[in-house]
Amino acid sequence: MHYTFQIERGNFTDAGQASSSVKRTLKQLGVAPANIKRTVVALFEAEINAVAHAYGGTIDVDIDGEKIVMVVADEGPGIPNLDLAMQEGWSTASPKVREMGYGAGMGLPNIKKNTDDLKIETEVGVGTTVTMTVYLV
Amino acid sequence: MKIKEIAQLVDGQIVGAPVDETYEVEKAFASDLMSDVLRFSMDETVLVTGLCNNQTMRTAEMADLRVVILGRDKQPDEDMLELAVDADITLVKSKFSIFKISGILYNAGIKPLY
């Protein structure tokens, strides 16, 4: 099954809608709760990053019997130093993002922890594509 | 501890999703930082927070939280209440500070998350 969602820049009213919708779908499919949790936490972190740090983008989710592949692709500033961004505590979040309860610099490390495979392609001035895989079996 | 007992202890008002009478709260986590809420398992846990916006509800939903105490007399808007109902999250509104709520729950035997 394939699902696509749009992400809007800076829209913290709706941010998380895609992850919420994926959570509902996984529940309906009868995926084990522990796998649902780590899937949606990772997706949510990536969704929020695209809203908070980039100019919006798209989410593509593919689900089959053995895995969930999630691709969050944004147009945005890109990540100049990925090693630094992957470190716990590193954040460039704006005051507005912090007001929303984010900006601890824990999102990317948390995605790494919750997924079985993580690939981040990023180009400064162009955007970032985060590909996350969760194996179900 | 049942959700209604918790609401009573913090002199709280219950809004959002209807109370699950069978749900037992054993632990609490206090945070205004949603990034940190997403890092831990929230099983049998109540979140105590002063952050009152849509993202509080979205985070609670992703973290599998069933109960959130909104301290410092924060008032959720319609949008937030709708998100709470959709995600089956009960909200307890309390006028007390986060420190006071935490102290009361701790005294009553609720365990820290860590």
Ligand SMILES: Nc1ncnc2c1ncn2[C@@H]1O[C@H](COP(=O)(O)OP(=O)(O)OP(=O)(O)O)[C@@H](O)[C@H]1O
């Ligand atoms: N999609 C993105 N586009 C541009 N920069 C990004 C993107 N995702 C992450 N970053 C950069 O990497 C940093 C670390 O991201 P991470 O998700 O770990 O933390 P955060 O979003 O700042 O805070 P938290 O996720 O804990 O709320 C960000 O502050 C930002 O500088």
Ligand SMILES: [Mg+2]
């Ligand atoms: Mg983040």
